[in-house]
Amino acid sequence: MTKSFYLCPYNFGMKIRTKGNIILSGASTIMHSLIVPLFVLIFTIYYRPSGVYNVLQMEDYSFAFNATMLFCIVLVSISITRGWLYLIGKYKEISHSIYLLWCIGETLTASLFVSLYIVLMNSGTIPFFEIAGSSFITMMATCIYPYGFLWLGLELYAKNNEDETPVEDTSLIRFYDEYSKLRFVIASQAVMFIKSEDNYVQIHYLDKNKTKKFILRSSMRALEEDLAKHGLVRCHRSYFINPAYIRIVHRDSAGLIVADLNQNGYESIPISRKYQDAITKLL
Numbered sequence: 001m002t003k004s005f006y007l008c009p010y011n012f013g014m015k016i017r018t019k020g021n022i023i024l025s026g027a028s029t030i031m032h033s034l035i036v037p038l039f040v041l042i043f044t045i046y047y048r049p050s051g052v053y054n055v056l057q058m059e060d061y062s063f064a065f066n067a068t069m070l071f072c073i074v075l076v077s078i079s080i081t082r083g084w085l086y087l088i089g090k091y092k093e094i095s096h097s098i099y100l101l102w103c104i105g106e107t108l109t110a111s112l113f114v115s116l117y118i119v120l121m122n123s124g125t126i127p128f129f130e131i132a133g134s135s136f137i138t139m140m141a142t143c144i145y146p147y148g149f150l151w152l153g154l155e156l157y158a159k160n161n162e163d164e165t166p167v168e169d170t171s172l173i174r175f176y177d178e179y180s181k182l183r184f185v186i187a188s189q190a191v192m193f194i195k196s197e198d199n200y201v202q203i204h205y206l207d208k209n210k211t212k213k214f215i216l217r218s219s220m221r222a223l224e225e226d227l228a229k230h231g232l233v234r235c236h237r238s239y240f241i242n243p244a245y246i247r248i249v250h251r252d253s254a255g256l257i258v259a260d261l262n263q264n265g266y267e268s269i270p271i272s273r274k275y276q277d278a279i280t281k282l283l
Helices: 026-047 050-056 063-091 096-121 128-160 220-229 273-282
Strands: 007-009 172-176 182-187 191-197 200-207 210-217 233-236 239-241 246-251 257-261
Touching: 026 063, 026 128, 063 096, 096 128, 172 220, 182 200, 182 210, 191 220, 220 233, 220 239, 233 273, 246 273, 257 273
Parallel strands: none
Antiparallel strands: 007 182, 172 182, 191 200, 191 239, 200 210, 233 239, 246 257
């Protein structure tokens, strides 16, 4: 009697810990985009640093107006750079050192736009590079606080919630595509065999007594280690097979060693010479 197995393509109820840093999450992106500019605005209005106050207190514009414009400029600038960081983080791992450099570059970018605004509002009477240097120093001295607090807060949150992450069922195989995105989850016992074709792999499995196929953009090399842990065996450079589904191993009419499955509708699966002993020992 054939059993039915739990499987779940694309999405599933249980929480799976994602790869990467919580700093690169969508929530972190929104928090940085709002909190950093807001902190700059509050700090500027409340403390009114002498250098900043003198520059923003222009003849035709009030300090409050220019401080608000400063907030908008920083908001837009950081929102854009944080959006880029979020997209990059979806495809690449980013170290803490790279993130630190990104924050410095992010602050530099915002300060350059602020400097440009100040120069334009003063009709070019203030040299751009002169105001850009002081703007960057002031921005760095101000932004270090929200950046630091957000970094520590998010890291502490991730650490406190680490133990609450449900333990993943080791009987389930999780298939990730070439971009490390989780695409398919299935009980290891349900997988009959896996076939490689060009840049894709075909996962042939059993679901409620019906044979099905899921196509994943990945390679055998990327899947090999995880498949071996779940009892699937390589029998050919293009095949992994579940020994539980092998009905018989024999030599076909061409003299090649092949395995026939105990499920109808499938051609014989080739077994390379180098894998024959390993396969026969499992039967």
